Amino acid sequence: MNKFYIFSIIFGALFMAGSALATVGGPTYISEIAISIADNAVYYKVHDGGGRGCPPIIHKIDLATLKDSEVKSCNQVENEYSYNDMQKYEQFIADIYQDLFYLGSVSLTKNNIDVKVEFLKENKLEGEDNWVISSDFRATITQDSKKIGEINFKGCAKDQPHVFEGYMIPDSDKMGILISNKGDCFEGGYLGESLSVIKGVTYYDKNIVRSFKTASATEPNTGNMVVYAGVANNGEPEAPAPEETATLDKNNNYILYIVVIALGLGLGYFFGRKRNK
Template sequence: MGGKGCPSIIHAISLTNVQDTEVKTCDEVFQQFFKNYSEENQNKYSQFIYDTYQNLSYLGSVSLKKNNIGVNVEFISENVAEDGEVYWREFDAIISQDGKSLTRTRFRGCSKDQPHIFEGYRIPNTDSMAILISNKGDCFEGGYVNESLHVIKGIKYYDTNIVRSIKEESATEPNTGNMVVYATSKDVVNDNNANSTSTTSPVPQKNSVAEIILMVTIFVVGTTLGYVVGRKSARPQSPSNPTN
């Protein structure tokens, strides 16, 4: 983006067709809120973030391992410039539950041997889970952290306890509920597969929406604007004269 950088961008993901769209693009946000930087425009942007999220329920992360979910990552290809510099590399995440593959998801990274963090967020009253992939998303200037969200259907929830209820704008870090996975060859079983240590299948659980305390990064999830994966810090600081 010409070195100007982008603020946090909100993405909306439809649970019907799993299509990902930007609520406002980087250019739109820049033109509307940051072309002429001022404290007033910063407050307008904070108000825009808050208004987008205020009527949505928040998602909390659940344990992938306790839900018998395993993740394997395979290196697929690389995008190389004429001078030999690698722009990015393509990876596939193979996500499974109870030893059965659910989906294969393509995402980008930089190094073949870099770590990728996978975190799961329960979407209430559905068999869907939002999987957050946090990693070094490309090799530009040595690589920047990127986080992407992918909706997986056909999930059985064996454990609905919230591992973490609040995620700030900063990148995801390893915790007891998520997985750190490294790419392997196609014929190697990843040690992070939750089913490699599971001999019995727990009983699926159900949780009411009221038990779901939510807060996660800058993404919206829902058929219209039904659920959100957001951040607490998006709330503007109670200005005396709120800007519309």
């Protein structure tokens, strides 16, 4: 076997390995959140930056059932429109949005809305205990200290931030909740966004903070909230459970006992030496 042949085998193996490790992930953004009065539904676009290369996919949330569905899936778009027919798909999107009204975000704080996030569990690659691919979280949304919604969503790390933004649905008690965060741990983690609708909301402040959601990361602003799992929105840790409080008090008592004993021994030693002199 000559050297050129060996080199060819090694080069081919490296090329295939490099191809296998090529980037196939990417961020997911939500844009153009709008309402259809006729359909009683909220529409929005999902821009998936993954390696598959799907065009923007339109989602529809039925406001009667709060069910989310794709108007056309990526598979349907690929089957119905060729690469050269993307203008037809863009026209399809334009026709849907023709009679829609864009929704704007409002201040969660000024509407007495609070969000708490609970870390649920890590999801690991099968057979790899140290390879976390994502984590599960749960957001509990309250208004005037009353629970009005609960949303399960994905993230990466337990201590990562999550941005929550509320979109006012006019003439209703419903609100669109946008969650923007590091949505998974793949290749270090990519930004992911999701939209859900909750009901039972009272609008105390209807001033619009963001009038139009673009296909980009949601930055913190005066209307949204940045929340960490297990941390209240004012940045202070949540109050521990009664059992945890009891444990903390017990530990503090032990520390106090040790300090008192050490101080007593020290004083005894000091006065003992002084007396012997």
